[in-house]
Amino acid sequence: MTQLLVRKVRLPAGNMADILMEGGRFVRIGSGLEVPPGCQVEDGAGALALPGLVEAHTHLDKTLWGMPWYRNEVGPNLTDRIDNERRWRAATGHDARAQSLVLARAFLAAGTTRLRTHVDIDTDAGLRHLHGVVATRDALSAQMDMQIVAFPQSGVLGRPGTEALLNEALRSGADILGGLDPCAIEGDPVRALDLLFGLAQRHGRPLDIHLHEPGSMGAWSLDLILQRTAALGMRGMVTVSHAFCLGDIAERERDALLQRIADLGVVIVTTAPPSRPVPPVAACRAAGVRIVGGNDGIRDTWTPYGSPDMLERAMLIGLRNNFRRDDELAVALDCVTHAAAAACGFQHYGLAPGDRADLVLVAAETVAEAVVARPVRQLVVSAGRVVARNGALA
Amino acid sequence: MTQLLVRKVRLPAGNMADILMEGGRFVRIGSGLEVPPGCQVEDGAGALALPGLVEAHTHLDKTLWGMPWYRNEVGPNLTDRIDNERRWRAATGHDARAQSLVLARAFLAAGTTRLRTHVDIDTDAGLRHLHGVVATRDALSAQMDMQIVAFPQSGVLGRPGTEALLNEALRSGADILGGLDPCAIEGDPVRALDLLFGLAQRHGRPLDIHLHEPGSMGAWSLDLILQRTAALGMRGMVTVSHAFCLGDIAERERDALLQRIADLGVVIVTTAPPSRPVPPVAACRAAGVRIVGGNDGIRDTWTPYGSPDMLERAMLIGLRNNFRRDDELAVALDCVTHAAAAACGFQHYGLAPGDRADLVLVAAETVAEAVVARPVRQLVVSAGRVVARNGALA
Known part of the structure; x- marks a missing residue:
C-alpha cells in the first residue's frame, strides 16, 4: 500500500501538523507522526495545506x-x-x-x-x-x-x-x-x-x-x-x-x-x-x-x-x-x-482522515493570504500521489 | 557612454526589432542593428517589448x-x-x-x-x-x-x-x-x-x-x-x-x-x-x-x-x-x-528614439496576451540599465 507522509505543514485552522496518506486516503493528521517503513516523505517546510x-x-x-x-x-x-x-x-x-x-x-x-x-x-x-x-x-x-x-x-x-x-x-x-x-x-x-x-x-x-x-x-x-x-x-x-x-x-x-x-x-x-x-x-x-x-x-x-x-x-x-x-x-x-x-457532489472530499488524499501546499501564513497572493503551488497531491511540484506537473 | 542592445524583441505593433539604448535613452529601434563596440547585449528571444x-x-x-x-x-x-x-x-x-x-x-x-x-x-x-x-x-x-x-x-x-x-x-x-x-x-x-x-x-x-x-x-x-x-x-x-x-x-x-x-x-x-x-x-x-x-x-x-x-x-x-x-x-x-x-506628466515616456530607455520584456505574442496572462517580467530596463530579470531585481 503506497504511503506518503507530508511533514510540517500549517493546517487552514493555523496549527502545524504532519499528514499521513495511504491507499489514496488521508489516514492520520497530527504533530510528530512517525515515518512508517518504506514511506515516501515530503517536507512541507511550514507551507499552508489546503484540500484539492x-x-x-x-x-x-x-x-x-x-x-x-x-x-x-x-x-x-x-x-x-x-x-x-x-x-x-x-x-x-x-x-x-x-x-x-x-x-x-x-x-x-x-x-x-x-x-x-x-x-x-x-x-x-x-x-x-x-x-x-x-x-x-x-x-x-x-x-x-x-x-x-x-x-x-x-x-x-x-x-x-x-x-x-x-x-x-x-x-x-x-x-x-x-x-x-x-x-x-x-x-x-x-x-x-x-x-x-x-x-x-x-x-x-x-x-x-x-x-x-x-x-x-x-x-x-x-x-x-x-x-x-x-x-x-x-x-x-x-x-x-x-x-x-x-x-x-x-x-x-x-x-x-x-x-x-x-x-x-x-x-x-x-x-x-x-x-x-x-x-x-x-x-x-x-x-x-x-x-x-x-x-x-x-x-x-x-x-x-x-x-x-x-x-x-x-x-x-x-x-x-x-x-x-x-x-x-x-x-x-x-x-x-x-x-x-x-x-x-464530489465524494470523500476534505482534509480529514478517510477523505481522498488531495492536498495543495502554498507558501502562505493564512487562508486569506493564499487567496490574495495566489502563491505558486509548492506541492499538489492527488489520491495520495504527488502530481505537481512548484507549479509544474511531476 | 553606457550602451545596451536588446535583440530580437516583438514591438507592440507586432514587428520584430532590436533596440539600442545609450545614455539612458532609446537611440535606435530597427531590425538587424549592429553591435557597437563595448555594448552590453541582451537576447530578447522574441519576447514582447513594452514601455515601462x-x-x-x-x-x-x-x-x-x-x-x-x-x-x-x-x-x-x-x-x-x-x-x-x-x-x-x-x-x-x-x-x-x-x-x-x-x-x-x-x-x-x-x-x-x-x-x-x-x-x-x-x-x-x-x-x-x-x-x-x-x-x-x-x-x-x-x-x-x-x-x-x-x-x-x-x-x-x-x-x-x-x-x-x-x-x-x-x-x-x-x-x-x-x-x-x-x-x-x-x-x-x-x-x-x-x-x-x-x-x-x-x-x-x-x-x-x-x-x-x-x-x-x-x-x-x-x-x-x-x-x-x-x-x-x-x-x-x-x-x-x-x-x-x-x-x-x-x-x-x-x-x-x-x-x-x-x-x-x-x-x-x-x-x-x-x-x-x-x-x-x-x-x-x-x-x-x-x-x-x-x-x-x-x-x-x-x-x-x-x-x-x-x-x-x-x-x-x-x-x-x-x-x-x-x-x-x-x-x-x-x-x-x-x-x-x-x-x-511623466516626461520622455515611450518606446521611441529619444524616450527614456524604460523597457519591459514578457513572453507574450500580443499586447492582449500580456494583459490577460501577466507573464513574469523576463527583463526590466530602466534608464538604459537592466534592473530586473525573471521577476527579481538584478
Whole structure:
C-alpha cells in the first residue's frame, strides 16, 4: 500500500501538523507522526495545506489554452459569441480532446483535483466535443474527478436534432444535463424547460442551467425553474449557473427567491464577473443557499480571460463581493473548496482522515493570504500521489 | 557612454526589432542593428517589448507588503477604515520608509518605472510618512520616477493643524496636493474645496482629489471641483481619483460631466474595483477624457488585495469594463502605460528614439496576451540599465 507522509505543514485552522496518506486516503493528521517503513516523505517546510481545489463551472472543450493567440474581434452580444464560436469551430476543426487535456493538466498543476465542465452539444459538432472530453477524463481518471455536463450552447428548440443528441450524450459519458436562457436564447421558456426537465427526469440526472438573463426576465425564468424543481421532486438535483438576475432585482424579491432556492437545495454557481450584476455571496449564504465558484470559459473565442488557478477565482469572488476581512476571504476560498465539492457532489472530499488524499501546499501564513497572493503551488497531491511540484506537473 | 542592445524583441505593433539604448535613452529601434563596440547585449528571444509600466495611484506608505500577515477584522465603512488605520499606525509605529521601499522595489521588479503615490498627512503622523517616502524616492531616483501627493487621509477641516502640515509638505518634497470627499468626509464641500484649491494655487501645484462619493452626491462634488478648476484657470492641473459617481448616474448627466471634464483637461484615475460602480473607460475616452489606472492601497489595513504588477491592474480594468477584444485590451494596457504617463506628466515616456530607455520584456505574442496572462517580467530596463530579470531585481 503506497504511503506518503507530508511533514510540517500549517493546517487552514493555523496549527502545524504532519499528514499521513495511504491507499489514496488521508489516514492520520497530527504533530510528530512517525515515518512508517518504506514511506515516501515530503517536507512541507511550514507551507499552508489546503484540500484539492474545485472548479464548479468551466468549458474545457472550448479552450485555446496553449495555442497561438486568438485575435478576438467578436461583436458584443451573447448571440454574436455563440455564432462566432460555432463558425470558428467548423472552420478550424478545433480538437476538443487535445485542448481539454492541455487545460485539465494545467488545472491539476495548479491544484484542482475536482472539476465540472460543460461540453458543447449541437447539431454542427454533434457529440465530437463530448467524446474528446470523455477521453480526457479517462486519461486523467487517476488524478482528477471530472463531471461532464451535456450543454446545448446553441439552444435546444431552435435547432431540431439537439434533443436527440442530448439524449445520446447522457448515454455516452455525460453525467449532467445542461441548458441555457429559456427566454433570451430558447425563446419559449415553458417548452424549453419542460423539455430539459423531462429529459433529466427520464435519465435520472441532475440539471445545470446557464441563466444569463438579467433582472426581472431572469427572475421569472428562475421562478419557472424553481416551480419545476418542486413539482418534479428534483430537490438537490438542480444547479443554476451565473444567475446574474439575483444581483439585479430588489432585495425583497431577491430574498424571497433565495428562500425558495435554499428550500429546494438548488445550487448557484457564480463566476463573479466584475462587469455584471452577480448573486451576492454573503446574502446567498445567509439565506442558506449553496453558492460556489467557477471560471466559465478560459481563454477561448468568448473571452481572453480566465485561468486554471482556482485561488485566482477565489480572489475574484472576494473582489467582486468586496470581501476584505479574513473571515470573508475564508468564504471566498470555501466557494472553490468544501462548498463547491459538496454542491457538485464530489465524494470523500476534505482534509480529514478517510477523505481522498488531495492536498495543495502554498507558501502562505493564512487562508486569506493564499487567496490574495495566489502563491505558486509548492506541492499538489492527488489520491495520495504527488502530481505537481512548484507549479509544474511531476 | 553606457550602451545596451536588446535583440530580437516583438514591438507592440507586432514587428520584430532590436533596440539600442545609450545614455539612458532609446537611440535606435530597427531590425538587424549592429553591435557597437563595448555594448552590453541582451537576447530578447522574441519576447514582447513594452514601455515601462506606470502606476498612477497607490499608497506606498501604508503597505504591509512583505510583513507578517495582517489579520483584517475592520468594520465596513470608510470611516471605520480610516480610524482603524490611524489607531493601528500609532500602536505599531509603522515604518513608512522601510515599507515604501519594499513595495517600490517590488513595483520595479514587475516593470513599473513611473509611479504616483499618495502619502498620508495628518495631525497624528505629521510629516513622518512623507519623509519616509521621500527617502525611498531618493534611494530609487536612478531607476524610478516618483510623484508624491500630500494626502490628508483623515480630512482637513475636522483636524485643525492639517492645513499647516499640507503647506509644509508641499515645501518638503511633496509634488502634488491631495484631498478627499468634500461632502462625505469633510462635511463642508465649499469650505474644503476652497481651502484645497487655494493651497494648490499658492504653491502652483496640481491637485489630485480622492472622490469616493456615490451617485448624485459625488456628481455634485465633481461639479464643484470643475467649477473651481475653470474659475481658477487650473486646466490640466486637476486629477479626480476613483470618481465612482461617474458609474452611478444617468448616462445623460454623466456625458454632460464628461464633456466638462474633457474640456478642463481633468484626469480621471480608476482602480476599477469589481464591487463598485466605476467610470466607464470606453465612454470616458470617447468623450475625450483622459482616464488611467492605479491600484489604490496594496495589502494594507484597508485591503488585503492589490499587487505591484501593473499588468494585473490592466487585466482588472479590462475585466471591470468587459473588454474582450484585442483592441479593447490594448486600451486597458494604455491605462497603465502611455495614457498614464501623459496624464501624470511623466516626461520622455515611450518606446521611441529619444524616450527614456524604460523597457519591459514578457513572453507574450500580443499586447492582449500580456494583459490577460501577466507573464513574469523576463527583463526590466530602466534608464538604459537592466534592473530586473525573471521577476527579481538584478
